[in-house]
Amino acid sequence: MDNYDLVVLKTVAICEYGVRSVAAKYIMKCDDDTFVRVDAAMKEAKKVHGDRSLYVGNINYYHRPLRHGKWAVTYEEWPEEEYPPYANGPGYIVSSDIAKFIVSEFEEHKLRLFKMEDVSMGMWVEQFNSSRPVEYLHSVKFCQFGCIEGYYTAHYQSPRQMICMWDKLQHHGKPQCCNMR
Template sequence: MLMTKLHNLPSVVLFISCSAFLFLLVAKNEWESLEMLSPPPPVAKRHPLEVVYSTDYNFLLNEPKKCREGSPFLILLVITKPQDFATRQAIRQTWGNESSVPGVSILRLFLTGVQPKFGYPLQALLEEESSIHRDIIQQDFLDTYNNLTLKTLMGMEWISKFCPNAAYMVKADSDIFLNVNYMVSQLLQPHLPPKKNYMTGYICRNFKPVRNKASKWYVPWEVYPNETYPPYCAGPGYVFSGDLAKKIYQVAKTIKVINMEDVFMGICLYELGISVTNSPSGLFKTFHAKYEKCKLSKVVVVHPLVVPEKLLQIWPGFRDQNQTCKS
């Protein structure tokens, strides 16, 4: 009897194994059927113009030692494209010259991303330029118009990490005329203690988002749902105090980033409970102006004014101390 049971044991094991396999097979088919009937979980869709801001962007070109020997009074953060070699060189020789204001320490940095189509061949040239001038900061986001916000935030990050004690910064587009000497004497006044929570420029108030899809400045409702923007300083050129860099860099991590760089700075200030500061009338001009030395000697920013070749041509005359202007 015992031998009969032992003889039949493999059959029993085989039966149990087959039954278990069939059970699992049926259960799997039932589960897949339920999955097909149940709708997939919703996936949040991001609008193409919604800027992806990440703290994981890497520095491809960096100058982390710039402030180790001392913090500058003023940092020029110049927005530039990777391919703008001639523009950067013209700025270095004119208003971006770090020795342009006697007795005032100035640091010049060009901010750029990666060229979308020709990033690889351009990178070698950019690295060579960087090795010569040591004034280019680059992260690995695409260099596009809608990513201008990322460039400015990169500047804020760089200051926060590598030069947190600088007194003032200027965010400047590469196509402006910047009168650094007049700005330092009229607005920043090195003989006084540095201002705090300070940002000034051409102030835009009660501006509404452009909802026309054909516009360069189009901002969809999905990206910014409010009727008007908070007050902000127009993007071609604005000045801010060193303490604001870290505050803006930190608050930007907590709110939705939009594709309008200057507006987003205003949104950050609004979130921080900080107001933009009015500047004396006429110092920041955001319209085209013909070059006239005496008029330009009394402004801080003109946008746009000249191409690089013209800038190099007019600069010697602008700096000529022998030609005086009436007050």
């Protein structure tokens, strides 16, 4: 069953898979309509030296909950005036130690689940950060609103656009957008 409300649980499952099944150093979550330049995303993650904990993406700082409209959040759901820093949902990376923490907290029924998966991840990283420091890496090249030249990720891409973007990477050697639908 596929439903937006299940995305937060799918995100926990991604963390579990990346830790228990493949022993990954980093876990990347991205939407199915996001084209990812894996090489560029990994290069960005590797800017953090050593085994430091990291959270990489297009980070929102001091973002306030919307109280009306499609993404409305009630005061009962979120009483605070601001969300913790969080990376936009179309594509972000966490280190495996953060993923392990998320899985452990989930299994112990201590993980706070919020209806927006990207905000949930921000809450979880903030909780992890309270005991072990996390390096936050912000880049607009994790594009949430479409495609920008030099992108690491491009959101809202159709299958046709993704094929075009792949072809441009292969033939021109540089990331270029494809503006067809």
